[in-house]
Every structure is written in structure tokens, then in C-alpha cells.
Amino acid sequence: MGYRLGCLFEMRKLLEFDFSAAIDGVVKDGIAKIEAAEDEVLDERIVNCKKWVLPPDHFDSYSIFKHSIL
Structure with missing residues (x-):
């Protein structure tokens, strides 16, 4: 019976x-x-x-703007 208790203890640790x-x-x-x-x-x-700050033709540079303020 001692062996079973040892297995149960190991199974409990794994769970x-x-x-x-x-x-x-x-x-x-x-x-x-x-x-x-x-x-x-x-x-x-x-x-x-x-959209409020820059004119529409500058919208393509969004990624540069984003990285400059982060």
C-alpha cells in the first residue's frame, strides 16, 4: 500500500x-x-x-510619425 501512496503523491505533484x-x-x-x-x-x-494636424498629402508618412512619438 505504501507504493500506491507514493504514486498518488507523484501524480498529485504532476497535476x-x-x-x-x-x-x-x-x-x-x-x-x-x-x-x-x-x-x-x-x-x-x-x-x-x-488627420487634424497634418495635411492629407502627409498621411502616407504615418509609420514615420507613429515611431517618432513613441
């Missing part, structure tokens, strides 16, 4: 590790999605501001 790793993955995925959404909002705000 706890896998659960912890799964939570870490979900958290990291959530953080990545939040950061992507923040970047998208920032890009949209930059475009909207640029």
Missing part, C-alpha cells in the same frame, strides 16, 4: 504543476491580448490626431 503552467499560459495570453488592444487604440488615436 499541480500542469495546473499552474496552464494558469500561467492563460495569464500571459490575456496580457498579450490586452497589450495588442492597447496598441490598436493607440494607433487609432494617432491616426485621428494626425
Whole structure:
């Protein structure tokens, strides 16, 4: 019976590790999605501001403008 308890203990350790790793993955995925959404909002705000600040013929240089203010 001592052998079975040892196996159960090892299985429990493996389950706890896998659960912890799964939570870490979900958290990291959530953080990545939040950061992507923040970047998208920032890009949209930059475009909207640029439409008001620069003449229409300068709109092609958006990427240069974006990187210069970040």
C-alpha cells in the first residue's frame, strides 16, 4: 500500500504543476491580448490626431510619425 501512496503523491505533484503552467499560459495570453488592444487604440488615436494636424498629402508618412512619438 505504501507504493500506491507514493504514486498518488507523484501524480498529485504532476497535476499541480500542469495546473499552474496552464494558469500561467492563460495569464500571459490575456496580457498579450490586452497589450495588442492597447496598441490598436493607440494607433487609432494617432491616426485621428494626425488627420487634424497634418495635411492629407502627409498621411502616407504615418509609420514615420507613429515611431517618432513613441
